Amino acid sequence: MFFDKGKINISIQKTIFAPGDIISSNVSLTVKKPVNARELSISLIGERKSTSVSFGQTTSTNTQIIRVYDFKQQLDGEKEYTQGGEYPFEIKIPADILGGKQQMPDLEGPAAQGMKIVEEFAQMAGAFRPVQWYLLAKIDIPKGLDISKKTDISIG
Numbered sequence: 001m002f003f004d005k006g007k008i009n010i011s012i013q014k015t016i017f018a019p020g021d022i023i024s025s026n027v028s029l030t031v032k033k034p035v036n037a038r039e040l041s042i043s044l045i046g047e048r049k050s051t052s053v054s055f056g057q058t059t060s061t062n063t064q065i066i067r068v069y070d071f072k073q074q075l076d077g078e079k080e081y082t083q084g085g086e087y088p089f090e091i092k093i094p095a096d097i098l099g100g101k102q103q104m105p106d107l108e109g110p111a112a113q114g115m116k117i118v119e120e121f122a123q124m125a126g127a128f129r130p131v132q133w134y135l136l137a138k139i140d141i142p143k144g145l146d147i148s149k150k151t152d153i154s155i156g
Helices: 110-127
Strands: 006-011 022-031 035-037 039-054 060-076 079-081 085-092 132-140 147-155
Touching (some): 006 132, 006 147, 022 147, 039 085, 060 085
Antiparallel strands (some): 022 085, 132 147
Protein backbone atom coordinates (compact mmCIF):
# COMPACT_ATOMS: atom_id res chain seq x y z
CA MET A 1 0.00 0.00 0.00
CA PHE A 2 1.15 3.51 -0.73
CA PHE A 3 1.04 6.16 1.94
CA ASP A 4 2.16 9.78 1.88
CA LYS A 5 5.47 8.73 3.40
CA GLY A 6 6.32 5.66 1.34
CA LYS A 7 5.91 1.90 1.32
CA ILE A 8 7.42 -1.22 2.80
CA ASN A 9 7.50 -4.71 1.32
CA ILE A 10 8.51 -8.23 2.39
CA SER A 11 9.84 -10.38 -0.44
CA ILE A 12 9.76 -14.04 0.59
CA GLN A 13 10.34 -16.94 -1.81
CA LYS A 14 7.81 -19.27 -0.15
CA THR A 15 4.97 -19.02 2.33
CA ILE A 16 4.92 -22.53 3.81
CA PHE A 17 7.43 -23.37 6.54
CA ALA A 18 8.07 -26.14 9.05
CA PRO A 19 9.15 -25.80 12.68
CA GLY A 20 12.93 -25.39 12.75
CA ASP A 21 13.06 -23.73 9.30
CA ILE A 22 14.77 -20.39 8.75
CA ILE A 23 12.83 -17.61 7.07
CA SER A 24 15.47 -15.74 5.10
CA SER A 25 14.44 -12.73 3.05
CA ASN A 26 14.53 -8.97 2.61
CA VAL A 27 12.43 -6.02 3.67
CA SER A 28 12.49 -3.19 1.15
CA LEU A 29 11.66 0.34 2.17
CA THR A 30 10.83 3.25 -0.11
CA VAL A 31 10.26 6.71 1.35
CA LYS A 32 8.98 9.67 -0.64
CA LYS A 33 10.54 12.24 1.68
CA PRO A 34 12.83 11.99 4.73
CA VAL A 35 11.07 10.51 7.76
CA ASN A 36 12.21 10.26 11.38
CA ALA A 37 11.52 6.82 12.84
CA ARG A 38 12.30 4.91 16.03
CA GLU A 39 13.15 1.70 14.20
CA LEU A 40 12.57 -0.59 11.27
CA SER A 41 11.63 -4.12 12.34
CA ILE A 42 10.32 -7.49 11.18
CA SER A 43 8.16 -9.67 13.42
CA LEU A 44 6.95 -13.26 13.29
CA ILE A 45 3.51 -13.31 14.90
CA GLY A 46 1.01 -16.06 15.64
CA GLU A 47 -2.58 -15.26 16.63
CA ARG A 48 -5.59 -17.40 17.48
CA LYS A 49 -9.23 -16.38 17.74
CA SER A 50 -10.89 -17.21 21.03
CA THR A 51 -14.64 -17.12 21.51
CA SER A 52 -16.40 -17.23 24.85
CA VAL A 53 -20.13 -17.45 25.49
CA SER A 54 -21.77 -16.04 28.62
CA PHE A 55 -25.16 -17.28 29.73
CA GLY A 56 -27.33 -15.24 32.06
CA GLN A 57 -30.38 -13.08 31.57
CA THR A 58 -29.03 -12.59 28.07
CA THR A 59 -26.57 -14.66 26.11
CA SER A 60 -23.51 -12.85 24.85
CA THR A 61 -20.63 -13.95 22.69
CA ASN A 62 -17.20 -12.38 22.92
CA THR A 63 -14.51 -13.05 20.32
CA GLN A 64 -10.99 -11.86 20.86
CA ILE A 65 -7.66 -12.42 19.18
CA ILE A 66 -4.97 -13.89 21.42
CA ARG A 67 -1.34 -13.45 20.40
CA VAL A 68 0.32 -16.81 21.05
CA TYR A 69 3.73 -15.95 19.58
CA ASP A 70 5.53 -12.66 18.91
CA PHE A 71 9.20 -12.45 17.90
CA LYS A 72 10.54 -9.06 16.82
CA GLN A 73 13.88 -8.43 15.14
CA GLN A 74 15.17 -4.89 14.71
CA LEU A 75 16.56 -4.26 11.23
CA ASP A 76 17.65 -0.63 11.71
CA GLY A 77 17.55 1.85 14.58
CA GLU A 78 16.36 5.35 15.33
CA LYS A 79 17.32 7.79 12.59
CA GLU A 80 16.09 9.87 9.71
CA TYR A 81 15.30 7.53 6.83
CA THR A 82 16.08 9.57 3.73
CA GLN A 83 15.86 6.94 1.04
CA GLY A 84 14.77 3.39 0.49
CA GLY A 85 16.85 0.35 1.07
CA GLU A 86 17.02 -3.41 1.31
CA TYR A 87 17.25 -4.92 4.79
CA PRO A 88 18.06 -8.65 4.87
CA PHE A 89 16.78 -10.75 7.76
CA GLU A 90 16.76 -14.33 9.04
CA ILE A 91 14.28 -15.67 11.58
CA LYS A 92 14.68 -19.21 12.87
CA ILE A 93 11.32 -20.78 13.62
CA PRO A 94 11.59 -22.59 16.97
CA ALA A 95 11.29 -26.37 16.70
CA ASP A 96 8.55 -26.37 19.37
CA ILE A 97 6.58 -23.42 17.97
CA LEU A 98 3.45 -25.49 17.40
CA GLY A 99 3.18 -26.10 21.13
CA GLY A 100 4.66 -29.09 22.76
CA LYS A 101 2.56 -30.68 25.47
CA GLN A 102 2.66 -28.74 28.68
CA GLN A 103 3.60 -30.74 31.71
CA MET A 104 0.64 -31.55 33.90
CA PRO A 105 1.22 -32.21 37.59
CA ASP A 106 1.43 -35.85 38.63
CA LEU A 107 -1.85 -36.49 40.39
CA GLU A 108 -3.57 -39.65 41.45
CA GLY A 109 -7.20 -40.68 41.74
CA PRO A 110 -10.21 -38.59 40.68
CA ALA A 111 -8.16 -35.37 40.48
CA ALA A 112 -5.87 -36.96 37.88
CA GLN A 113 -8.87 -38.10 35.82
CA GLY A 114 -10.41 -34.61 35.98
CA MET A 115 -7.17 -32.96 34.89
CA LYS A 116 -6.86 -35.42 32.00
CA ILE A 117 -10.38 -34.56 30.79
CA VAL A 118 -9.65 -30.82 31.04
CA GLU A 119 -6.40 -31.26 29.11
CA GLU A 120 -8.08 -33.33 26.37
CA PHE A 121 -10.91 -30.81 26.04
CA ALA A 122 -8.41 -27.92 25.77
CA GLN A 123 -6.54 -29.77 23.02
CA MET A 124 -9.76 -30.50 21.12
CA ALA A 125 -10.97 -26.89 21.44
CA GLY A 126 -7.61 -25.61 20.22
CA ALA A 127 -7.73 -27.90 17.20
CA PHE A 128 -10.73 -25.97 15.88
CA ARG A 129 -8.93 -22.65 16.24
CA PRO A 130 -5.83 -22.71 14.08
CA VAL A 131 -3.09 -20.18 14.64
CA GLN A 132 -2.76 -17.52 11.94
CA TRP A 133 0.93 -16.86 11.28
CA TYR A 134 2.28 -13.78 9.57
CA LEU A 135 5.32 -11.59 9.12
CA LEU A 136 4.94 -7.91 9.96
CA ALA A 137 7.47 -5.39 8.66
CA LYS A 138 7.09 -1.97 10.26
CA ILE A 139 8.80 1.37 10.41
CA ASP A 140 7.83 2.95 13.74
CA ILE A 141 7.13 6.66 13.18
CA PRO A 142 6.55 8.66 16.38
CA LYS A 143 3.47 10.92 16.34
CA GLY A 144 2.51 9.64 12.91
CA LEU A 145 1.12 6.71 11.00
CA ASP A 146 3.54 3.79 10.86
CA ILE A 147 4.36 2.26 7.50
CA SER A 148 3.77 -1.49 7.71
CA LYS A 149 3.24 -4.59 5.63
CA LYS A 150 1.73 -7.91 6.74
CA THR A 151 2.41 -11.14 4.84
CA ASP A 152 0.57 -14.34 5.78
CA ILE A 153 2.58 -17.55 6.07
CA SER A 154 1.85 -21.15 7.13
CA ILE A 155 3.79 -23.12 9.71
CA GLY A 156 3.01 -26.78 9.96
